[in-house]
Amino acid sequence: MSKLATWARLKSPWVLHFNSGACNGCDIEVVALLTPRFDVERFGIKLEPSPRHADVLLTTGAVTKQCAERLKRIYDQMPEPKFVVAIGACACSGGVFKGNYTVAGGVDKVIPVNAYIPGCPPKPEAIIDGVVKLLNSLKAPKTEAKVNDSK
Amino acid sequence: MLDFLLIFRVLVFPGFTFILFFTLFCDWVERKIEARMQNRVGPAVAGPAGILQPLADFIKLLTKEEIIPRDAKKNIFRIAPIIAFSVMVFAICFLPIDGSSAISMSGFTGDLIFIMALVTVANFFLFMSGWASSNPYGGIGAARVLTQFLGYDIPLFLLALTPAFLAGSLTISAIAASQYLPFILLAPWGFVLFIIALQAELEKDPFDIPHAESEVVGGLETEYCGGKLAFLHLTRDVQIVLGAALVVELFLGGPYGPVFFGLPAFWYSLWFVLKVLAVVIVTEYVTCLFARLRIDQVLTANWRMLLPLSVLSLALTVAMATYVYPMVV
Numbered sequence: 208m209s210k211l212a213t214w215a216r217l218k219s220p221w222v223l224h225f226n227s228g229a230c231n232g233c234d235i236e237v238v239a240l241l242t243p244r245f246d247v248e249r250f251g252i253k254l255e256p257s258p259r260h261a262d263v264l265l266t267t268g269a270v271t272k273q274c275a276e277r278l279k280r281i282y283d284q285m286p287e288p289k290f291v292v293a294i295g296a297c298a299c300s301g302g303v304f305k306g307n308y309t310v311a312g313g314v315d316k317v318i319p320v321n322a323y324i325p326g327c328p329p330k331p332e333a334i335i336d337g338v339v340k341l342l343n344s345l346k347a348p349k350t351e352a353k354v355n356d357s358k
Numbered sequence: 359m360l361d362f363l364l365i366f367r368v369l370v371f372p373g374f375t376f377i378l379f380f381t382l383f384c385d386w387v388e389r390k391i392e393a394r395m396q397n398r399v400g401p402a403v404a405g406p407a408g409i410l411q412p413l414a415d416f417i418k419l420l421t422k423e424e425i426i427p428r429d430a431k432k433n434i435f436r437i438a439p440i441i442a443f444s445v446m447v448f449a450i451c452f453l454p455i456d457g458s459s460a461i462s463m464s465g466f467t468g469d470l471i472f473i474m475a476l477v478t479v480a481n482f483f484l485f486m487s488g489w490a491s492s493n494p495y496g497g498i499g500a501a502r503v504l505t506q507f508l509g510y511d512i513p514l515f516l517l518a519l520t521p522a523f524l525a526g527s528l529t530i531s532a533i534a535a536s537q538y539l540p541f542i543l544l545a546p547w548g549f550v551l552f553i554i555a556l557q558a559e560l561e562k563d564p565f566d567i568p569h570a571e572s573e574v575v576g577g578l579e580t581e582y583c584g585g586k587l588a589f590l591h592l593t594r595d596v597q598i599v600l601g602a603a604l605v606v607e608l609f610l611g612g613p614y615g616p617v618f619f620g621l622p623a624f625w626y627s628l629w630f631v632l633k634v635l636a637v638v639i640v641t642e643y644v645t646c647l648f649a650r651l652r653i654d655q656v657l658t659a660n661w662r663m664l665l666p667l668s669v670l671s672l673a674l675t676v677a678m679a680t681y682v683y684p685m686v687v
Contacts (some may be wrong), residue, residue: 211417212417212418212421214414214417215413215414215415215416215417215418215421216418216421218403218404218410218411218414218418219404219411219414219415219418221415242398243396243397243398246393246398246399246400248389248393248398248399248400248401249399249400249401249402249403249408250402250403251401251403251404251408251411251414251415255576256575256576256580257495257575257576257579257580257581259425259576259580259581259582259583259587260576260579260582260583260587262418262422284425286422286423286424286425286583286584287422287423288422288423
């Protein structure tokens with residue numbers, strides 16, 4: 208039964224895209240994922256309108272202090288099991304905006320992050336690779352440990 | 359022994375299990391067509407050519423956490439999606455699928471009206487599910503379901519009367535059985551209008567305002583997650599199968615077709631499945647080709663154009679059946 212549930216979760220990760228203060232560069236790359244060129248619906252990845260429907264939260268951009276509370280609320284509204292992918296250098300660490308008086312920092316300052324995809328902006332291939340690695344970490348706990356080791 | 363057969367027919371074939379898997383299959387067909395129309399590949403990884411994608415979505419949603427918002431009307435929020443789904447499946451049980459309906463002796467005079475009434479009830483429960491979520495977007499989506507419903511219900515019913523008049527009966531099985539020549543040939547105008555009204559009933563483009571993502575987030579589904587969302591999605595997909603099956607029964611000769619060898623029930627089921635798939639493909643093409651209308655445009659289109667046209671269609675059918683067809687046939 209749990210095997211079936213894992214299979215289903217691997218095959219149908221629905222994503223919600225949230226921009227917590229990005230320059231729109233990463234957002235364009237996320238849109239490129241969903242459109243014909245990269246078409247992630249092949250993997251069952253679907254963009255959902257509401258956080259209640261989503262499994263994976265794709266966040267882009269450094270988290271501004273104004274947005275931090277909203278980002279946390281969006282995260283809280285998602286049903287378990289949920290995952291967060293930080294897309295781009297700013298979302299990973301704050302990027303060039305690190306230390307700015309309006310910026311709280313990377314996404315992991317506010318909510319737990321499962322996968323970091325660096326780049327400015329990251330290529331769509333890199334984003335697909337990150338999401339697939341995250342999903343494979345679901346399948347076998349051992350792989351997850353390996354990924355952590357390599358960091 | 360008879361009871362055992364009845365239970366098998368209701369639960370397995372052509373009842374619940376068959377309808378469930380056929381619905382998931384139709385969902386896959388729709389997603390593939392939409393993807394190909396947009397020059398994409400569509401679901402490709404889950405099963406051969408992604409055929410298990412709808413099943414994976416369904417199972418995944420069932421295993422997600424159930425959240426009930428604090429302000430929601432909890433009981434209605436919980437049961438409304440399931441009731442809407444059950445009512446839809448119940449309505450399909452009255453349609454002849456393998457030569458007779460799932461409940462073999464269920465056909466009675468006027469069951470066409472009964473099925474249309476069940477669709478109305480199911481839509482009302484969809485409205486309730488959005489209303490009970492106490493979310494502004496859910497509320498707007500639910501109100502839009504009812505507003506749109508006011509527009510298309512009467513034309514849809516008038517158009518369903520066209521084949522009923524040609525067959526001289528309000529019983530679905532009698533209408534399906536009387537089509538030696540499918541009614542799409544005798545009344546093509548009724549068929550075209552019925553497909554247009556059906557797009558509105560199924561909430562597909564150009565009439566998908568109740569769940570227009572760019573306007574009202576998820577419409578009535580906004581607050582739903584987990585199993586309840588799974589049933590809301592399934593309700594929509596079953597509704598599509600039910601709509602397509604109605605077209606098949608009313609205009610395309612029902613499940614009847616040539617029987618080559620062996621059991622007629624097998625061939626009838628095959629013809630039924632193929633015909634429903636054909637209608638699903640047509641409606642999905644229409645969905646992909648048209649952009650969404652505004653709610654006022656939908657109501658104007660339905661009341662100013664579709665309603666008079668459906669009355670005209672009925673009048674034309676009556677005239678043709680009374681004066682022209684007797685001379686030809």
